[in-house]
Amino acid sequence: MHAEAAVTTKEDRVSDPVLRHDWTQGEVDALFALPFNALLYQAQTVHRRHFDPNEVQVSSLLSIKTGACSEDCAYCPQSAHHDTGLKRESLMPLEEVLDAARQAKSEGATRFCMGAAWRNPRDADLEPIAAMIGGVKALGLETCVTLGMLSDEQTRRLKEAGLDYYNHNLDTSEEFYGEIITTRTYQDRLDTLQRVRDAGMHVCCGGIVGMGESAADRAGLLIGLANLPRHPESVPINMLVKVEGTPLADAAALDPLDFVRTVAVARIMMPASRVRLSAGRSDLSDEMQALCFLAGANSIFYGEKLLTTGNPEAQRDKQLFARLGLRMAGLGY
Numbered sequence: 001m002h003a004e005a006a007v008t009t010k011e012d013r014v015s016d017p018v019l020r021h022d023w024t025q026g027e028v029d030a031l032f033a034l035p036f037n038a039l040l041y042q043a044q045t046v047h048r049r050h051f052d053p054n055e056v057q058v059s060s061l062l063s064i065k066t067g068a069c070s071e072d073c074a075y076c077p078q079s080a081h082h083d084t085g086l087k088r089e090s091l092m093p094l095e096e097v098l099d100a101a102r103q104a105k106s107e108g109a110t111r112f113c114m115g116a117a118w119r120n121p122r123d124a125d126l127e128p129i130a131a132m133i134g135g136v137k138a139l140g141l142e143t144c145v146t147l148g149m150l151s152d153e154q155t156r157r158l159k160e161a162g163l164d165y166y167n168h169n170l171d172t173s174e175e176f177y178g179e180i181i182t183t184r185t186y187q188d189r190l191d192t193l194q195r196v197r198d199a200g201m202h203v204c205c206g207g208i209v210g211m212g213e214s215a216a217d218r219a220g221l222l223i224g225l226a227n228l229p230r231h232p233e234s235v236p237i238n239m240l241v242k243v244e245g246t247p248l249a250d251a252a253a254l255d256p257l258d259f260v261r262t263v264a265v266a267r268i269m270m271p272a273s274r275v276r277l278s279a280g281r282s283d284l285s286d287e288m289q290a291l292c293f294l295a296g297a298n299s300i301f302y303g304e305k306l307l308t309t310g311n312p313e314a315q316r317d318k319q320l321f322a323r324l325g326l327r328m329a330g331l332g333y
């Protein structure tokens with residue numbers, strides 16, 4: 001009786017787990033082209049070498065400055081270039097930020113991410129932001145902010161304030177970038193990421209799928225991330241949230257299985273990073289999310305709002321975790 005003998009094929013051979021920074025387009029295109037089961041098998045195998053497969057890290061988001069952004073990102077409801085009817089709000093007072101952080105902590109979040117709709121902060125914005133970072137840390141949460149491009153001095157100030165993570169996404173491949181954003185360059189993004197690294201902070205950097213990009217562009221995004229001098233510790237994979245009034249409001253729907261493939265390839269290429277199932281979860285069924293966790297996602301944005309758009313209710317995520325036997329991770333340090 002050999003019924004239990006493992007049946008493996010050449011497609012099931014798992015890539016070397018060593019952290020690589022020399023991925024080529026051909027190699028990554030080939031990962032995307034694998035049969036779905038072969039890809040998920042590789043991703044789950046790599047995942048288990050680095051992480052407890054039943055543990056998910058949870059971060060909550062808050063928009064601390066909303067709307068009227070001078071950049072023209074085609075996906076973004078907060079760009080001043082698009083009429084999305086979003087109410088513009090100035091920098092949120094410290095106490096409101098801390099109330100939201102307390103709430104996130106009481107729901108089980110371990111990291112609190114504060115986002116501002118800026119091309120870059122003004123120097124005068126750094127002190128109130130530093131106070132928010134200090135206050136959120138004092139509650140026992142990890143801190144993350146996303147404020148746009150940074151100068152050397154601003155980066156230094158964030159580090160001094162005790163910031164744990166800076167989020168700054170590559171968003172898509174270098175080739176497709178100009179179709180989505182014209183007011184800054186891909187190189188601008190790389191420059192800020194380098195500053196954050198040099199200052200000794202953790203990097204949170206990912207992108208968006210479902211913007212009309214090709215599979216080669218999805219591969220290109222992941223190559224841009226994995227071939228950075230160090231892999232980002234946190235890799236948010238967002239599925240486009242289509243917002244009325246943005247140029248991408250009517251973008252063709254992405255096959256959810258291609259979203260799962262993107263998560264799996266990210267897991268294989270950046271085996272020791274947290275891959276976050278980010279925007280777009282409200283449009284994914286529980287079963288699709290389960291496939292994403294099987295593909296190696298091990299982090300989510302948690303709480304009923306992302307920055308300006310909806311996210312599943314915390315209670316619903318708790319139920320999903322219970323159905324899947326997943327646990328929320330504790331603090332990373």
Ligand code: SAM
Nearest residue numbers: 075076117118146147148169238239240241279
């Ligand atoms: N302004 C800063 C910046 O662009 O870096 C920080 C805030 S910005 C809203 C943060 C990220 O949100 C973007 O890089 C993008 O990946 C994501 N994002 C914005 N709108 C989105 C949408 N409609 N769907 C999915 N992700 C979105």
Ligand code: DTB
Nearest residue numbers: 115146236278279306307308309
């Ligand atoms: C990231 O990659 N996704 C988050 C966070 N980093 C800042 C933002 C998603 C925003 C989705 C659209 C909105 O709610 O405005």
Ligand code: SF4
Nearest residue numbers: 069071073076079117
């Ligand atoms: Fe501004 Fe960031 Fe939105 Fe682009 S993604 S328009 S930079 S808030």
